[in-house]
Amino acid sequence: MSFLISVALGIAGVVMVAVLWMILSGMGVFSEVNRLVGTIFNDTENPFDIMDFLGFGRVLSLSIVVGVIDVILLTALSTLGAFLYNICSALVGGLQLTLTDD
Known part of the structure; x- marks a missing residue:
């Protein structure tokens, strides 16, 4: 069960990163950062382009790697937690509940 929940969280995380990147790109945040850095450094020979570092493919592949690591760690920690709880x-003796009908 913990594996399925962690896979769902991993997929949701990748989708969330993709949607957030598209929203930021649509708002023009990346072009504004390029413009701001260009005015600060004023380097015409080597212009700064943030898309070299934060391109959609690079960001999405990094979020997939983080999602896979998250699935592995969350499954292992949940299994260890269930084992320790059972011990x-x-x-x-745990708690014992008795439900009666009055």
Whole structure:
């Protein structure tokens, strides 16, 4: 169950990054950053282009790698947590509830 939830969170994270990148690109944030850095450095021989660093393909591939690592770590931690919970529950007896109909 934890594997399926972590896969869903990984997919949601990749989709969220893609949508956020498209929104920022549509708003012209990247071109404004290029313009701002161009006015600060004023280098005509080597113009700065933020898309060399934050291109859609690069950002999406990095978010996929982070998503895969997240799936592996979250599944392992959830499995370890369930194991520790079961051991503690076996040692102390856990809680016992009795539901009655009055």
